[in-house]
Amino acid sequence: MRVLLVDNDVQAVTTTQRALKSTGAVLEHVETGEEAFQLAKRYDYDALVMDLILPDTDGYEVIRRLRWSSVGVPILVLSSLTRPQAKVKAFSLGADDFLARPFDDAELGARIQALVRRSKGLSHSRIGLGSTVLDMDSNIVTVHGKTVHLTEKEYRILELLFLRSGSIVAKESFLNHLYGGNDEPDIKIIDVFVCKLRRKLSQAGAGDVITTVWGRGYIVRDVGAATHALGRAMPPDLSSQGVALV
Known part of the structure; x- marks a missing residue:
């Protein structure tokens, strides 16, 4: 399982990397939305995990551009923005899942694995x-x-x-x-x-x-x-x- 992590918060990245690596994921990390967009268009990732607050743009715009470009990579938004409007907007633009910070490592791992299985048409692991x-x-x-x-x-x-x-x-x-x-x-x-x-x-x-x-x-x-x-x-x-x- 190959995952692209998009986040520029050092502490948050460390925590998320720990949770994702426990699933055996091959993990890549970028800090900006533009880097995420270019990599996701070029490479076949199994999932993209992204914060909504990025230094060059917001995560909503990245999701919109990816879906507009017909990039179907499963997207899990990982954010401290917990208000319902944030989740609704992310889902309406094409996000597949939303997990609020702080999160449980095991839950993040389970959600990513379930997301990847669903994207591959698999109901079992x-x-x-x-x-x-x-x-x-x-x-x-x-x-x-x-x-x-x-x-x-x-x-x-x-x-x-x-x-x-x-x-x-x-x-x-x-x-x-x-x-x-x-x-x-x-x-x-x-x-x-x-x-x-x-x-x-x-x-x-x-x-x-x-x-x-x-x-x-x-x-x-x-x-x-x-x-x-x-x-x-x-x-x-x-x-x-x-x-x-x-």
């Missing part, structure tokens, strides 16, 4: 492909009910593949998902990660879950399983691609 099950709440992968011990990078790669099941994921997308444009290594590192991930899944009895599409990237699919559409990054018809929710 677990995605199953054959014998392999990925739990997005606990960041645990099991095969035939037994835990497969993955590194953080390996888990993030599998998470992205599962969320985009039935679609080819380019190596550049993996780099962006793992590093967010910061100090990205050579793209060949993705092949290394996938190779190790495949080996672990195979040893656990999952078979060859990940398929290489030469010159384009990787894909996972489970032919014959029940399918659910997985949100804005997915093609419109996934009815034959086989994603089972468990």
